Amino acid sequence: MRWDVFAWAAFALVLFAAEAVLPGAFMLWLGFAAAAVFVAVWLLPVEVPLLAQVAAFVALSFVSIRIYQRWFRGRERDSDQPALNRxxxxxxxxxxxxxxxxxxxxxxxxxxxxxxxxxxxxxxxxxxxxxxxxxxxxxxxxxxx
Missing domain, CATH: 2.40.50.140 (Nucleic acid-binding proteins)
Known part of the structure; x- marks a missing residue:
């Protein structure tokens, strides 16, 4: 296995573990981006330059966080006790x-x-x-x- 494939897999797992320890639904989406780069680097038959891999991770992170903000964050349930902490x-x-x-x-x-x-x-x-x-x-x- 190539070092970059292993590194992206490890990075994705670290991000998922960080989300479990520090919940907030932010690291999760970065973990999805790292996992997507891992799969792409693993499946592509040619060696992708490291700069292109990092650029793909940044772009996919931005896209995944925007997906979270648009579709998941705004769909929180209404509380049955809206004045609970007020x-x-x-x-x-x-x-x-x-x-x-x-x-x-x-x-x-x-x-x-x-x-x-x-x-x-x-x-x-x-x-x-x-x-x-x-x-x-x-x-x-x-x-x-």
Whole structure:
């Protein structure tokens, strides 16, 4: 077996192994390009110059990554819990009781075991409020009816 055929096979395997260790679907596509160059170099009866092999790898890498970006990356499934890692968005619509009165637009509520700063119209402690939005650690509230 020629050294360049062996080198492309080993390079493809290293890229596939790197994808297994560092997932992200990037090394996988480079591995496909290296595997394609391996097959081409192995099957062609003439010896292909190393510069042409590297150029083919670069071109095939670009094509395979573009295929991934166009057809696979944009087809991710919609989550059944879109607000999972956005805690304030997950609380929108929920009712709460003011732990500390809203004075000058600022107050506090307790939800489960956490205290949240709130912003909204001035209301006394103990008033029921509805969460209508939020940013970072401050919830936007309105008086509940």
């Amino acid at each position: 805690r304030t968005a997950a609380l929108v619509g929920r009712m709460a009781v003011l732990d500390r009165a809203i004075v000058d637009g600022r107050g506090r509520v307790q939800i489960a075991d956490a205290y949240w700063d709130v912003a909204g119209p001035d209301l006394p402690a103990g008033a029921r409020v509805r969460i209508i939005g939020g940013d970072a650690m401050t919830l936007q509230v309105e008086a509940a009816e």
